[in-house]
Amino acid sequence: MIEFVEKQLIAYGLNEKFTDVATNAVVAMMIALISICLYFIAKKVVLKIIENFIKKSKTKWDDILLKHKVFERLIHMIPAIVVHSFAPMFPSYQVIIQKIAFCYILVFFLLALDEFFNVIDDIYSHFEASKSRPIKGYLQVFKIISYIVGIIVVIGVVMDRSPLILLGSIGAASAVLLLIFQNSILGLVAGVQLSANDMIRLGDWIEMSKYGADGEVIEISLHTVKVQNWDKSITTIPSYALISESFINWKGMQESGSRRIKRAIYIDMTSIKFCDELMLDRYKKIEYLKPYLxxxxxxxxxxNESNSVDRSNIVNGRHLTNIGTLRVYIETYLKNHPKISKDMILMVRQLAPNEKGLPLEIYGFINDNAWVNYEAIQSDIFDHIFAIILEFDLRIFQNPTGNDLRSMVKCCQL
Structure with a gap:
C-alpha cells in the first residue's frame, strides 16, 4: 500500500523530499478512515443485528448483556485492533503505535469485563439464592484484581518489562498494598463470614442503633451494607462492622408470621385488695371470669374448711384479690382474641414493684407481623384493658398532672 501511494504521489509531481512524509500521512488517514468505517459498521449494523436477535430470543441473560452495554464496550476496541494490525507499515513508529493501540484495547477490555461482572451479579440476583448468598462483594474483588493486573500489564508494555517482574516488585511492596486495600480485605472477610453464617440477607429487617439503621437491607457489597430505613432514608454500614459489633436481625420474627407484645401496665398498689362477696358477685357476670371464679x-x-381457718379476720386463709382476678381476665381475654397466636407463648405476669407501681406485663404474639396492622391490634387490646381496669376497683398509676394539682388546690381552698 505504501509503495502504491508513493508511486501515485511521485506521478503527480510531488517533490521526492516530501514524498515519505506525504505517503505516511495519506496511509495514516486511510487507516483512520478504515477504522472509523469498521467501527460504525459494527455499531450501526452488527450491533443492531445482535440487538434484534436478543430481543427475539426467549432467554433473559442476553437481555441483561445488552442492558449493561457490554457489546458497545467491545466495539470500541475495533479501531485500535485495526491500527495495531497496520502498525508494521510504519517501521520507524511501529513499536510506539502498537504499544498505544494495545493499551487502548486493554482499557476497553477491562471496562467490558467490569460490565460483564455486573451482568453476572444482575443475572444471579434473579435467583432466590441471591438473597441468602449475595455475590456482589466477591465480584468486586475480581474487579479489583482484574484492574490491578491490567495496570501492571500496561506498565510492563510501556516500560518494555515483563509483567512477572513487576508482580515480583509488588510482592516486595505487599505491606504497602495491604495498607492501601485494608478496607477491601476487611470487607471480603466480612462478606465471607456474613454469607457462611447466614447472618444477613437482602430484604432482612435489621436494627443497628450505633449507625442509626432500622430498616430493610437493600444492598450487600464488598465494603458496605445499605439499609433503607422506614423513613425512606438510607444508612450505609461498613461490612466488617456487622461481624465486629452487635445488631438485631428481625428475620426470625418475619419468618414466624408473628410479632411480640411485651408491654406493662403500672397498677397503683394502694388500690390492690382482697375481693369481698359484692365484688365476686359482680365479677361473675363477666363471661371470661365466671368459670374461673x-x-x-x-x-x-x-x-379454708379443711384447715379450720378463722374467717373473722380476712388475713387468715386464702382469698381472691382484685389484681389476681384482673390478671386471669386479661389472660383469658387474650386467649380468646382472634389476632393472638395460639401456638406461641402467652402470659400475663407481675414484674418487680417500683416507684411507678406494680407492673403487670402482657407477653404474647400477634399473628400479623405487618407493622401497621400490628400497632392497630396492639392498641385495640390495650384500649380494652385500660377501659376495664376500674371494673376491678384498681387504678392505673400516673404522675400528677396539672389538672390533679388544680383539684388539690381547690380542695385545700374549700
Whole structure:
C-alpha cells in the first residue's frame, strides 16, 4: 500500500523530499478512515443485528448483556485492533503505535469485563439464592484484581518489562498494598463470614442503633451494607462492622408470621385488695371470669374448711384479690382474641414493684407481623384493658398532672 501511494504521489509531481512524509500521512488517514468505517459498521449494523436477535430470543441473560452495554464496550476496541494490525507499515513508529493501540484495547477490555461482572451479579440476583448468598462483594474483588493486573500489564508494555517482574516488585511492596486495600480485605472477610453464617440477607429487617439503621437491607457489597430505613432514608454500614459489633436481625420474627407484645401496665398498689362477696358477685357476670371464679371459690372454700381457718379476720386463709382476678381476665381475654397466636407463648405476669407501681406485663404474639396492622391490634387490646381496669376497683398509676394539682388546690381552698 505504501509503495502504491508513493508511486501515485511521485506521478503527480510531488517533490521526492516530501514524498515519505506525504505517503505516511495519506496511509495514516486511510487507516483512520478504515477504522472509523469498521467501527460504525459494527455499531450501526452488527450491533443492531445482535440487538434484534436478543430481543427475539426467549432467554433473559442476553437481555441483561445488552442492558449493561457490554457489546458497545467491545466495539470500541475495533479501531485500535485495526491500527495495531497496520502498525508494521510504519517501521520507524511501529513499536510506539502498537504499544498505544494495545493499551487502548486493554482499557476497553477491562471496562467490558467490569460490565460483564455486573451482568453476572444482575443475572444471579434473579435467583432466590441471591438473597441468602449475595455475590456482589466477591465480584468486586475480581474487579479489583482484574484492574490491578491490567495496570501492571500496561506498565510492563510501556516500560518494555515483563509483567512477572513487576508482580515480583509488588510482592516486595505487599505491606504497602495491604495498607492501601485494608478496607477491601476487611470487607471480603466480612462478606465471607456474613454469607457462611447466614447472618444477613437482602430484604432482612435489621436494627443497628450505633449507625442509626432500622430498616430493610437493600444492598450487600464488598465494603458496605445499605439499609433503607422506614423513613425512606438510607444508612450505609461498613461490612466488617456487622461481624465486629452487635445488631438485631428481625428475620426470625418475619419468618414466624408473628410479632411480640411485651408491654406493662403500672397498677397503683394502694388500690390492690382482697375481693369481698359484692365484688365476686359482680365479677361473675363477666363471661371470661365466671368459670374461673366458680372453680376457684370451691377450691378456696375447701382449703379454708379443711384447715379450720378463722374467717373473722380476712388475713387468715386464702382469698381472691382484685389484681389476681384482673390478671386471669386479661389472660383469658387474650386467649380468646382472634389476632393472638395460639401456638406461641402467652402470659400475663407481675414484674418487680417500683416507684411507678406494680407492673403487670402482657407477653404474647400477634399473628400479623405487618407493622401497621400490628400497632392497630396492639392498641385495640390495650384500649380494652385500660377501659376495664376500674371494673376491678384498681387504678392505673400516673404522675400528677396539672389538672390533679388544680383539684388539690381547690380542695385545700374549700
Amino acid at each position: 366458680e372453680r376457684k371459690e370451691k377450691e378456696i372454700l375447701h382449703y
